[in-house]
Amino acid sequence: MPVRRAPRSPALWFILPAILVLAGVDLGPMLYSMQASLTHWMLTDPGSENDPAGLSNYTAVLTSGEFWAAVRVTVTYAVLSVAGALCLGLVFALLLNLEFYGRPFFRSIMMIPMVVTPVVVGIFWKLLYEQENGVFNWLLQAVGLPKVAWLSTTMALPSVIIMDVWHATPFFMLVLLAGLHSIDGGQLDAARVDGAGRIQVFRYVTFPHLLPYMLIAASFRMIAAMSDFDKIWMLTAGGPGNSTTMITLYTFQTGFSAFDIGRVAAIAWIAYEIVANARANLQAQRITAGFGFMVNTAGFDV
Numbered sequence: 001m002p003v004r005r006a007p008r009s010p011a012l013w014f015i016l017p018a019i020l021v022l023a024g025v026d027l028g029p030m031l032y033s034m035q036a037s038l039t040h041w042m043l044t045d046p047g048s049e050n051d052p053a054g055l056s057n058y059t060a061v062l063t064s065g066e067f068w069a070a071v072r073v074t075v076t077y078a079v080l081s082v083a084g085a086l087c088l089g090l091v092f093a094l095l096l097n098l099e100f101y102g103r104p105f106f107r108s109i110m111m112i113p114m115v116v117t118p119v120v121v122g123i124f125w126k127l128l129y130e131q132e133n134g135v136f137n138w139l140l141q142a143v144g145l146p147k148v149a150w151l152s153t154t155m156a157l158p159s160v161i162i163m164d165v166w167h168a169t170p171f172f173m174l175v176l177l178a179g180l181h182s183i184d185g186g187q188l189d190a191a192r193v194d195g196a197g198r199i200q201v202f203r204y205v206t207f208p209h210l211l212p213y214m215l216i217a218a219s220f221r222m223i224a225a226m227s228d229f230d231k232i233w234m235l236t237a238g239g240p241g242n243s244t245t246m247i248t249l250y251t252f253q254t255g256f257s258a259f260d261i262g263r264v265a266a267i268a269w270i271a272y273e274i275v276a277n278a279r280a281n282l283q284a285q286r287i288t289a290g291f292g293f294m295v296n297t298a299g300f301d302v
Contacts, residue, residue: 089172122234
């Protein structure tokens, strides 16, 4: 008896154009950059794009002290800015989840930093940090404190981190506020009936529920922070020296100062691997946290 085949779904034909476009827009340039990273392509040397280099560009990058300094700055910036924005976002989400007069107005005000473009953020904070006539130093002098060189060698990176925390906090607040609205009210009522105080309710009910949301938001923001360029360029341009030179700025400077396209492509691929590994680790933690939350809500201990 002949076996009847299930009819093929036409869904593939509907998504095929999008797949082809994405393959052309994303995969094509990626393969081209991979090929460029294996050459001695210099914009100042016509014909050098056909000069094979093997893995010498990767070796030069991985043995460069400037590259590892940029990696250190990138990781420090991403980890501290994401941690700071996450903590502040959690605090503001808890506050704005309370019932009080004017709550919609304050929620709207808190969203303003997130909708400002990064270039404007960089210019705005550069005016705030200006040493002679900046707002921050004016406030310090108003209370009798000395001026601070916010964009000096020792203070530039913390100043950049503070700027990014201000810019990213509304994103975490919005995600965690959505998580707070999804908590089952019955769980909160049951915890209060059992005699749990506010701290215990937060520790054993609210925080475990918000943990998957926190990890999802942190994974997205970590990737974005490691790719930040425009606002840092507008604020410090990677200086003073290399104190705020991230991988993105180091790549830009290598490409448009030394015009070494082969090395730029190698830097980009190495940076891609770093970001991909960071994303994979965060995603694994997110899956673990989500599984633990489901088991806890089922009444088991993890």
